[in-house]
Amino acid sequence: MAYLTMENITRFYRDNHVLANSNVDFELRRNEIHALVGENGAGKTTLMKILYGLEQPDEGRIFLNGSEVFIRSPLDANRYGIGMVHQHFRLIPDFTAAENIIFGMEPKRRLFFLNRREAEEMVRSISDQFGFDVDPSAVVKNMTVGEKQQVEIMRMLYRNDETLILDEPTSVLTGRQIESLFYTLKKLTRAGKSIILITHKLNEVLSIADRVSVMRQGKVKGTYRRGEVDKKELSQLIFGRDVQFFAGRGVSSGHKFAGKKIFELKNVSIRSGDIKPLLDSICLSVSPGEIVGVTGAAGNGLRELEDVVSGLRDLSGGQVFYHGEDITNFSVHKFREKGFAYVPADRMKRGSSLQASLKQNLIIINHDGFSRFGILNRRRINSFVSKKLRQFSIDGNPDLPLHLLSGGNIQKTVLARELSIETDFIIFSEPTWGLDSAAGEYVYKKIRTHRDKGKGVLLFSSNLDEILGLADTVFVLFHGRIAGRLDNDGSLTKELVGTYMLGLEIDE
Amino acid sequence: MNRREKENIIVSFWGVLLVLGASLLFAAVLIFLLSSEPLPAVKYFFTGPFLSRYFFGNMLDAAVPLIFTGLGISLAFKASLFNLGGEGQIYMGALVTTVVCLALPEFNGLAGGLTALAAGSLAAGLLAALSGYLKVKWNVDSMISSFLLSSAVVYGVNFFITGYFKDPSSSLLSTPFIDSRYFLPHLMNPSTLSTSIFFALGGAVIIYFLLYRTRWGYEMTMCGLNPEFARYGGVNVSSYVTMPFFLSGLMHGLGGGFAVLGTYHMSIKGFTSGMGWGGIAVALIAKNNPLGVIPAALFFAYLNAGSKAAMLHTDVTFEVAAVVEAFVFFFITSEVIFSFIRRKRRSLL
Amino acid sequence: MKLVHDAVTIMTPFLLAALGGLFTELAGTLNIALEGFMLIGAFFSIVFVSVTGSMLTGILLGVLITVIFAFIFGAVSLYLKTNIFITGLAANLMASGLTVVLSARFFGSKGVVTFSGLTPLKGLHSGYSFFVYTSWLLVVVSWFIIYHTAFGLRIRGTGIHPDAVSSLGLRPSQYKLAAILISGAACGLAGAMLTLNVSAFVPGITAGRGWIALVVIYLGDRTPWGILAASFIFGLSISFSNYAQGVLNLPADIILSFPYILTVAAMTVYQIYRIKRKGGGLQHR
């Protein structure tokens, strides 16, 4: 029996003339995990925002247990037991976990005063019941993504929500974190919750979802029970074709990269204060035609190393070389002058400027004669921009602010800009976070093309499939040190890399 | 100009008209309550600036410093910097311009005037740049420091005008007149309107070009919108803190300098007071668009001129004007009003 | 000692206004209308005190009018979605215009209006007025509200991440409005102190104190106790310059600029100290 039904939902965005949802029907059953899939910009987030009261549909109705409900704000959604975890978390960074969880429904003492003790008690009991692992008094801004996500979910449980919406919860998690998230979700459905899960990872859909709905260009193309479709059919439904992520590993197995080095780190360290170093004596090098993958669990130095190689952070010790030239503690400005391309993990804050227009986002790196004598050449810029929009099938108006684009289109904008740089060295960090499979496939193709042209690629990724599918050489970070340097010669397995990630094995 | 820009202009026009209409009503009510001759007072308030060459010219002239200060604010604002020190900067620019003119009795008009202007705007620019420097160097909040420095400077300038450089033969608290060689030609006698207005208009075009058509303006905008992104993109972010402040101060200094050369021909205690704040209002009404600064400054000047006319011809006190002006400012930036008009227009089309 | 005693009296209006402004600041609104609020409070308190003949009633009515004024300012800026800075300038302009217009209409003067026969509210032995003690009490009360009530939590949340607040079904604008009303009340009190201390209303009597209050909030690191310390430092520097004026015989204008210069210097030194202590981190180039 359908427990929640959305009927004939239509939403048109006037600002940029996008029909994000067009006569969408969607139904959710009790105790099910219902996956919602579709390519970037298909309208998934919009549909869920409507259900959560953050957007109002132009048309359409919503029924809960057979009677019509009007959800005009998250307050209404809350009243009907609907909760949502957004694609980009909405936690208050300066507050503790407990404060974030109780926010808006605070337990009070004598009517007025905040009862912190009771709050932490309640948070702890939710933790125990569902097996979360978060310190209620820890401050959110110091947490890992996985912990933040747990806080978001605990907040819905604290509010007694019955329907839980999770918008791309797995795109920023590592394999282990995803496993534990899914374990929790299963437990929640057993406790009577119903869950809507947006994701781009089709394996996940097949493994956890009871049913799956496919959206395409603002419409729902169909809903299928588990076992009714396989990966190939699903991908056919989403993209209109079969997308193959890792068609043949294409790894130059056993090939030795001797001699010339494009980029090299020697004994790179970062210390702050007298606590243990964030990075400790990192040595690695990238040769022409090589993809060097760096992985590690969250909090083990991956992000710090990314900051170092991109010139955003100074070293406490060690050296950085580019074609033999010492460029230690070079500024980002220099870094860009050398022509490096860099796709950062944080696409929203570092990789793009959400208030700036799509066009402005594409031309930050000055090449192709965007300006002469300091004066912008608008004709060149416009032709460059329209070329990139076509090439990367970015769906957006170049003159409107970037935040109007869907999550995936923002990612593509970053890629489009960085991949247009003529360079022999490129850094990718978590290149497929938030991308649909078709876009992901495109990125992988690009990365391989770079390699095949004899360029050097440094790939930071916490996704082991990605690392194993692309990298020639794999470095695993543990506690800020290199726990292992592994050749990806075809015999390397996820399990082996995993043991290094956990520090169970460390090469000296 | 594309369709969107055109629509924005039309919507702004009707929105301003609506707010003005409402303020007309408000002014009428207020004046009826307070004045013994309400009808003429209301009439002078709103039509006064157009009734004579004198009032009209003065209104245009009053817009000149506001265009400069408005441009200065918009410029800094593009880099997300709030220059709250306009009052001190324009005052400083005016004083230094006057003093240089007084110190250069033998120069020819043009060279001397230009030197004086350059010195005045440079002084004001450096004053503003100090806030930028403190921000880059030690992360001192530039909005607060610019306000404090400017407040201190206002007293300092007062000291020079009423003490060191005071004209002993005058009953005004002011410096002596500068030499008439340095006066800018007047355009609409008997009003004070001078050729300085052309400099103001030219300034607006130049700043517009700088902000929207150059790499420099683009990079500055990017620093303002998201400094982390700008740095990541290879932009030297810290250079876009001191420089915009300097230029912003420079514009304020020019505003003060032109007020001296074109209008007052000396420095009087407190004579630029309000122009700094006015510049902020102008910039915000213009949504920080340098070309929008021109009509916004004219609008501001119109309100002032209207209240002066009403005060001269009737028993209304000048403060009534302040109240009516305040009423206009309360509503002039309302997004709700403007989007209401936009919707109405769309439903008509 | 006299220096400190004076400093305490001088700092009180700053302290009161800054405490009020702290709420708006934490709620994420740059409230430049503090100046105007104070002026309204200054005018109406003394008028009502002289009309009702009672200090307390008069002050309360004066504060009430200020809160209403603050409400208009808040409602316009939040619900008509105006630029809060311009609306703040408008509120200041409105306050300075309105007080003069009303004083001209009802007291026949655009200048100083004196009110004789007011009995000042004195403290017990110390010679501090009622306002001084109230301001100290309010420091504690603010601290409690901000850190130990749900309301305080929501105000702070609104300031840090309004989207998070609204996606939990709360309305950030409500909390912003509440903060504005609180700042109105506090500024009303601050203004009342200005006029009642001298038993007169002078146009523009606030003389930039609302602006300084904003600086005090910032210098006080946006906490009630910090604000207490910062306003004391500011009070001390003014009382010191007053003293210096008598002794050194410097021109008044130069003396008047001292507090501003001292404050910039204090801010800079404080920042240098902070950077030295913290060190490292992502570099700024």
Ligand SMILES: Nc1ncnc2c1ncn2[C@@H]1O[C@H](COP(=O)(O)OP(=O)(O)OP(=O)(O)O)[C@@H](O)[C@H]1O
């Ligand atoms: N606030 C908004 N204003 C204007 N247009 C919007 C807004 N939000 C989304 N859109 C547009 O609506 C379309 C659907 O966006 P939506 O965010 O629902 O996509 P999605 O399916 O969640 O994609 P992704 O997988 O990339 O997150 C996109 O074309 C997007 O540009």
Ligand SMILES: [Mg+2]
């Ligand atoms: Mg989405």
